[in-house]
Amino acid sequence: MVTVDPDALSHVLDAVELRVGVARRIPLAAGGLLPIPAGPTTLVYLASGSVQGHPPLGDGCRLGVDPDSRRLTLETRERRDHLVAGDAFLTLGRTAFVLEADRDTTLMVVDLEFADATSPLPALLPPFLTVTGFDALEPAAAALAENMGLVDPAASPARQGDPVICRMMAKTVLMSVIRAWAANGCAPAGWPSLSNDPFLDRVVDAIHQEPGRDWTVERLAAIGAMSRSTFAERFRVAVGRSPADYVTEVRIDAAKRLLDAGRSVSDVSRELGYASDEGFSRAFRRRTGMTPSSWRSAARTPALV
Incomplete structure (x- = not known):
């Protein structure tokens, strides 16, 4: 099993x-x-x-x-x-x-x-x-x-x-x-690895555990025990996007959960490592098509289904 x-x-x-x-x-x-x-x-x-x-x-x-x-x-x-x-x-x-x-x-x-x-x-x-x-x-x-x-x-x-x-x-x-x-034994061997690479899995776990950290490519490469160039290429091939793009996705995903829970835009911006609320709002809108404040308001207003 x-x-x-x-x-x-x-x-x-x-x-x-x-x-x-x-x-x-x-x-x-x-x-x-x-x-x-x-x-x-x-x-x-x-x-x-x-x-x-x-x-x-x-x-x-x-x-x-x-x-x-x-x-x-x-x-x-x-x-x-x-x-x-x-x-x-x-x-x-x-x-x-x-x-x-x-x-x-x-x-x-x-x-x-x-x-x-x-x-x-x-x-x-x-x-x-x-x-x-x-x-x-x-x-x-x-x-x-x-x-x-x-x-x-x-x-x-x-x-x-x-x-x-x-x-x-x-x-x-x-x-x-x-x-x-x-x-109960139904998942394939190695599941749930996103990359099927234990060194890259270590990097992915670190990003999810601390999405607000200042994640440079050099810092991520060090966690994966690789050179900067080797890490960037292996990550892109395995995960399908650049390390920076993946960090942004994880941050915006975390931001959605925090906004849904009623946290203020400024609190979320600071927790996720953005230098300003404006920078956070731009990044959030590029990924979702909505401003963080609009997302937060929508989460607090029940809609009919």
């Missing part, structure tokens, strides 16, 4: 920030079809019944229960064309597919949008992330998932705070799906 470093898993879960998490509860009669389009990130939990995917939904981790200890054990990694009640899967929207109900089925479907469009999290996950026996692995999250979403949203009036609460519930279920997938 592949094991995952708990600290590395914590970093991944800490990176889960959703801008939108809208849940729908969808009943399907036997033979009913539910198209899942390419593009959006979608989380599905089977509350009852069973479905098959067209095309098949990829490899799943099959779980067994020891009859004496009642502890869960990973038995095999096998192709699963059918998913049953208690299973969950996440699709990052790289391909379209259709779910077909084998019998009367109830699905909880959550449309997700990450708060940071440049978040590395999607790059760390496979196109389909399937967890069979999710209800046994994560019973609290499965119970939460089973009770999310309205059968007929149009018939139920929106209440104050609904978008915020729904997003928090969706985040909890999503984090639990990722944890169940990773912590």
